Amino acid sequence: MKTPETCHCDTQRRSFIKTAGLLGLGAASATLLPAQRAEAVLFGKKEYKISKTRLAMGTYVSMTAIHPSKDEAENAFGLAFAEIDRLNKLLSRYDADSPIHQLNTNGSLQNAPQEILELVARSLYYHSQTGGAFDITVKPLIDLYKDNFAAKQRPSEQEIQAALSNVGTEHLRFSGGHIAFSKPEMGITLDGIAKGYIVDRASDILARNGISNHLINAGGDIRTNGSAAKGKPWTIAVQDPAKNKEYPDVITMMSGAIATSGNYEVYYDNEKMFHHIIDSRSGYSPELSASVTVQAPTVMDADALSTSVFVMQPVAGVNFINSQYGSECFVVESSGATHHSQGWKAG
Secondary structure (H helix, E strand, C coil): CCCCCEEECCCCCHHHHHHHCCCCCCCCCHHHCCCCEEEEEECCCCCEEEEEEEEECCEEEEEEEEECCHHHHHHHHHHHHHHHHHHHHHHCCCCCCCHHHHHHHHCEECCCCHHHHHHHHHHHHHHHHCCCCCCHHHHHHHHHHHHHHHCCCCCCHHHHHHHHCCCCHHHEEEECCEEEECCCCCCCCCCCCHHHHHHHHHHHHHHHCCCCCEEEEECCEEEEECCCHHHCCEEEECCCCCCCCCCCCEEEECCEEEEEEECCCCECCCCCCCECCCCCCCCCCCCCEEEEEEEECCHHHHHHHHHHHHHCCHHHHHHHHHCCCCCEEEEEECCCCEEECCCCCCC
16 A cells, blocks of 8 residues: 555556466465565554455455554454455365365356355346356366466467357356356356455455444455545555556545456466456457456446456447446556546546
């Protein structure tokens, strides 16, 4: 954080994630990151800014609270991080014991946990709303990219088309608490929505434990509640995709949610033509946008919408957000041009 009440929409983690070669829940190695940090700063006689940062979900997760008691805030942080760990284990596609891994391995999941049912249902809703721009069945393509570039080769058109044949929500059976695939090589990834969902749940934990003024930043997925120090709004800077130490825009907000998707986060080739965001309709990564930042009622929604708008053409994505109640967006094109929705307000 640049100041006690400022948060950036992206952490300085690009090189770490690129080294890991993966994006997603539970994909990181703790040995590549520094130990967790905690601090408390006094503002006046009855207000502390308490913060804690640690590794979770393959990125840095920072929690900041404005509260009169350091002990109460730190206790709530512990409960919130415990919830993050629980949900991460449940929703990770990398953990062999997780239901998502079992679904991807066996092709079916009986009596799925409620959290997974909620996320799959919301994912299918956004798939419908976005005309297929948001698609959790894109895992075969992600695996193809990752495996090929790990072997230092570009996937062929034939390989991409073969992976595409195993992609599509029409092949996903979802009813009565059960989830199943109609094709044996299918798989799902909740990477585009689960981190936001987990941040929302962690925020709920903090609020329920009396920490009404707080900010959570999970690698660019941000939830704010209440106010920053001295009753001021939280100030959030949109990360520059070109890394020129400039911010394309800055916004202020009280309670709300924001998420950023960008081609600078995880990419497989130096030209950034192949990265972790893939259009399941074409089999290729979108090239027109460099980053998309979305404000929405929840981080789960902002997460899914930022991915969706990134897949769309920039102007089409902005027009889509204009039709979504309670949501706004700011788009930086690969060329450097910017677009924003009608209600987007700079700080």
